[in-house]
Amino acid sequence: YLEEPDILTTDQQSFYCVFDRHDGNVATSLVDQTLSYHDVGAADGWYVNLTEMNGERVTEPAVIAAESVFFTSYAPFAEPCRSGGESFFYRLDYDDGETQEVDSHPGQRRFRGGGIASRPVIDLVNGTVTIQFSNQTITVQDIGTEYATLRVKAWQEDFSKVGTPSATEGDDEGTED
Numbered sequence: 001y002l003e004e005p006d007i008l009t010t011d012q013q014s015f016y017c018v019f020d021r022h023d024g025n026v027a028t029s030l031v032d033q034t035l036s037y038h039d040v041g042a043a044d045g046w047y048v049n050l051t052e053m054n055g056e057r058v059t060e061p062a063v064i065a066a067e068s069v070f071f072t073s074y075a076p077f078a079e080p081c082r083s084g085g086e087s088f089f090y091r092l093d094y095d096d097g098e099t100q101e102v103d104s105h106p107g108q109r110r111f112r113g114g115g116i117a118s119r120p121v122i123d124l125v126n127g128t129v130t131i132q133f134s135n136q137t138i139t140v141q142d143i144g145t146e147y148a149t150l151r152v153k154a155w156q157e158d159f160s161k162v163g164t165p166s167a168t169e170g171d172d173e174g175t176e177d
Contacts, residue, residue, distance in 0.1 A: 006057070010078070013057040015071060015090070017097060018045040033097035046097035052088050052112070054078065060119035066143050069094040070129055072117035087117035089131055089139075113137055 018027045027044035034049040050056040053075035062071035068091050076085035089112075092099065115134035122129050122143070132138045 006076075010054040013050045013055075013073075014047045015050065015058055015062070015073075016045065016047045017069065017094065031097070033092070037096075037098045040096045048090070048092065048097060050075075050088075053086055056088065059116065063120045063122055064094050065122040065124065067094060068092060068143075070120035070122065072120060072131060074116050084115055084135070086112050086114060087131075087133060088112050089117065089120070089129075089141075091129075113139060 016030065018030070021044075029043045031038050031040050031043045031046040032049070033046045034051065040046055050058070050073050052073070055078065056073050056075035058071055059074045060072055062069050064070075070089070070091050073088045073090065074085055075088075077083070113131070113133045113135075114137065117134075118132045120129045120131055124143075127143045128140050129143055130138065130140045
């Protein structure tokens with residue numbers, strides 16, 4: 001949770017996507033996707049600076065679905081006598097950080113809400129993302145992209161390869177003493 005030093009700092013925070021190439025090398029080149037899209041190419045990943053409000057930071061885990069990364073951020077109010085803060089919802093392409101149909105906002109933000117936002121909850125059946133805020137508001141939005149769904153029409157379990165366990169030496173089960 002947010003401690004007093006977290007609330008007091010207004011240092012620039014960012015959201016990072018680092019590609020794990022499984023080669024043991026440290027990521028050294030990340031592409032800044034904050035205000036405009038740049039080709040990631042052979043870079044080790046990308047990042048977005050959180051610039052909606054001073055002190056904005058990600059406080060909940062991100063969710064990946066429908067070739068997108070969904071995450072929320074929170075910025076506490078700076079005034080000492082004012083409780084709470086504002087939260088923001090972001091949706092970006094997970095592979096390159098490109099903006100996804102965001103109402104012409106340069107920072108990739110989809111919407112803002114009062115209080116601390118939960119992690120995004122994705123409902124692939126209905127194609128929605130749900131976020132609850134600490135002020136008891138719940139927001140439901142369309143995922144907003146085409147995504148492949150798996151439709152299972154039928155399946156059959158095959159027990160022909162399942163055998164009966166054999167008794168092993170020293171197994172006392174089923175014997176009388």
